[in-house]
Amino acid sequence: MKKILTILSISLLIISCGQNSAKSIDKVIEGGDLAAIRAKRTEVVAEQQAVADKLKQLDEAISALDSVKKLPLVTTIMAKDTLFNHYLELQGNVETKKNIVLYPEMSGILTRVYVKKGQKVSRGQILARIDDGGLSQQLSQIEVQTQLAKTTFDRQKRLWDQKIGSEIQYLEAKTNYEAQQNAVNQIKRQLAKTTVNAPFSGVIDDVITEQGSVAVPGQTALIRIVNLDDMYIETEVPERYIPNITKGKNVEVYFPVLGKTITTKIRQVGNYINPNNRSFMVEVGIPSNGGTVKPNLTAKVKINDYTNEKAILIPQSIISENAEGDQYTYVTSGKDAQNIAQARRVIIKTGKTQGDLIEIIEGINNGDAIISEGARSVKDGQKVKILN
Numbered sequence: 058m059k060k061i062l063t064i065l066s067i068s069l070l071i072i073s074c075g076q077n078s079a080k081s082i083d084k085v086i087e088g089g090d091l092a093a094i095r096a097k098r099t100e101v102v103a104e105q106q107a108v109a110d111k112l113k114q115l116d117e118a119i120s121a122l123d124s125v126k127k128l129p130l131v132t133t134i135m136a137k138d139t140l141f142n143h144y145l146e147l148q149g150n151v152e153t154k155k156n157i158v159l160y161p162e163m164s165g166i167l168t169r170v171y172v173k174k175g176q177k178v179s180r181g182q183i184l185a186r187i188d189d190g191g192l193s194q195q196l197s198q199i200e201v202q203t204q205l206a207k208t209t210f211d212r213q214k215r216l217w218d219q220k221i222g223s224e225i226q227y228l229e230a231k232t233n234y235e236a237q238q239n240a241v242n243q244i245k246r247q248l249a250k251t252t253v254n255a256p257f258s259g260v261i262d263d264v265i266t267e268q269g270s271v272a273v274p275g276q277t278a279l280i281r282i283v284n285l286d287d288m289y290i291e292t293e294v295p296e297r298y299i300p301n302i303t304k305g306k307n308v309e310v311y312f313p314v315l316g317k318t319i320t321t322k323i324r325q326v327g328n329y330i331n332p333n334n335r336s337f338m339v340e341v342g343i344p345s346n347g348g349t350v351k352p353n354l355t356a357k358v359k360i361n362d363y364t365n366e367k368a369i370l371i372p373q374s375i376i377s378e379n380a381e382g383d384q385y386t387y388v389t390s391g392k393d394a395q396n397i398a399q400a401r402r403v404i405i406k407t408g409k410t411q412g413d414l415i416e417i418i419e420g421i422n423n424g425d426a427i428i429s430e431g432a433r434s435v436k437d438g439q440k441v442k443i444l445n
Contacts, residue, residue, distance in 0.1 A: 083269065131431035133389055134371070138423050141368030141416055143409045144309065144359035145302070149292035151343065151354040155257050155284035158265070161187055161272040162250035167279070170268045178255045184280055185253040187272055192251070201244040205238035210234040238242045259284035288350060289324065292358050293336040297371050301362035302326060308341050309359040315349055323360065363409055369421055370414040375432045376405070387428040387435050388421065392443060400428060402437040 085097045112242050161167075165188040181303065213230040216222040263281040274278065290310060294302050304326050311318045327338035341358060343350060376384050383404050392398035405420030422429065426443075428435060435441060 071392070077219050081092070084316075106395070128249075129431055129434050130444055131389075131398075131400075131428045131435065131441045132445045133426040133443055134429045136369050136371070136421050136423060136425040136427055138367040139370055141363075141365045141370060141409075142361050143365075143411055143416075145294070145298060147292045147294065147358045147360065149290040149310075149341070149356050149358045150351050151288055151350060151356060152291050153284065153288045153352050154280075155259060155287060156262075157256065157282060158278045159253055159256075159280045159282065161253065161274050161277060161279060163189075163247070164186055164191055164273055165251065165271070167266055167268055167270050167272045170264060172261045172264070172280070174261055175265055176261045178259065178261060178282065180255055180258045182255045183252050184255055184261070184282075187251045189248055189251045192244055192248050196241065196248060199237065199240050199244060200372045203234070203241050206230070206234040206237040231399050240415040253279055255282060257282070257284055281328035283352065285348060285351070288352065290341040290343060290356050290358060292339055292341070293331070293334065294360075296330050296335045296337060298362055299337070302360060304340060307361040309361075310341065310343060311359070312350065312354060313357065313367070314354065317349070319343060358380075364415050365408075365416065367423075368408075369417040369423065370411075371417060371421070371427055372413055372429065373410065373415045375427065375429050376407070376415070377433070386421070387432050387437075389426045389428060389441065389443060396443040397424075397440055398443055400435045400437065400439050400441050 082097060082101070085093050167185060168188050169186040170184070171186075172178060178184065209346070210233070212232040213222065213227045217224070217227040259279060259282045260285045265278045265280060270277070304323050306323045308321050308323060309318060310321060321341055321343055323339055324342040325340040330337050340362070341360075371386070376386050378384050384407060385402050385404050387400045387402055389398040389400055403420045406418045408416035408418045410416070428441070431441070
């Protein structure tokens with residue numbers, strides 16, 4: 058009570074002095090004496106300094122009496138153990154080993170195309186045929202000659218078995234027959250090259266060359282065949298993740314074009330480090346998903362490279378750094394009935410990040426009240442008022 062009366066007295070004194078000073082200044086100015094005016098100015102400057110000192114005293118008194126209002130206002134979040142799955146985010150493309158373009162093995166006119174675009178085919182099915190250039194007629198002639206050679210050989214063999222005839226006649230018949238067989242087999246192999254067969258079961262994605270066109274081995278693309286049953290995503294992973302990226306790890310795959318996310322696993326990890334970019338290849342198996350997922354489709358791959366079942370996560374925005382490079386944040390303790398507590402600065406060690414959150418490895422324990430809003434205006438050991 059005495060402090061309040063003192064403050065009121067000082068305030069009245071300042072007001073009274075201000076009024077008297079204003080009257081005296083008017084009188085000095087009316088007198089027109091320059092020396093007197095200058096002297097009065099010096100006096101007013103001195104009074105101004107005295108007023109500033111008195112205002113400072115008043116502010117200190119107000120601060121002492123109104124201690125609650127000067128406390129920083131903060132909000133807190135409770136630290137608690139949380140399951141934390143960290144994901145390595147990469148880019149990848151959908152691939153399939155069963156996506157090939159078929160080329161002819163023999164030159165000639167593409168006489169027949171037996172399939173059309175979008176048609177399902179089975180492994181070994183004939184897709185197209187190329188003109189054999191008379192090989193079938195040659196095969197018929199050689200087969201007749203082979204039959205004759207076989208008959209001759211059979212007779213010579215029977216005679217030789219009965220010790221009739223010479224050995225040279227038997228060997229000549231045998232050699233001739235075997236030569237004819239080899240000639241038949243060779244022409245059959247050549248004829249087999251005139252047909253284009255499906256190397257695996259799949260779908261005809263495109264018929265590239267039309268029937269009647271000239272086909273040249275290694276140059277004329279005939280048909281594209283695709284199988285979507287065994288697709289995968291191939292992506293490059295930096296070498297520093299070798300210990301954490303293993304076969305069987307969970308993977309989330311997001312297709313931006315489709316707006317779909319699927320969950321799958323790593324099916325193969327490469328054993329070779331690319332010296333150019335220090336990375337290794339990873340294959341992630343994916344289902345065809347009803348045919349909507351197609352080869353060369355872009356995908357975002359998230360590989361679960363780290364899991365902590367009892368992790369403490371806090372927003373990155375409430376972490377500060379001191380001059381020594383140490384990261385710190387504030388926790389509160391000793392909260393009373395008026396939600397007034399003491400702020401304590403704690404040095405922390407951080408781990409992996411995921412979005413706006415960061416893992417705390419050391420410095421904060423389960424159950425600690427961490428200052429979130431207002432953390433930038435708090436000092437170590439300062440009293441704060443908690444709003445939440």
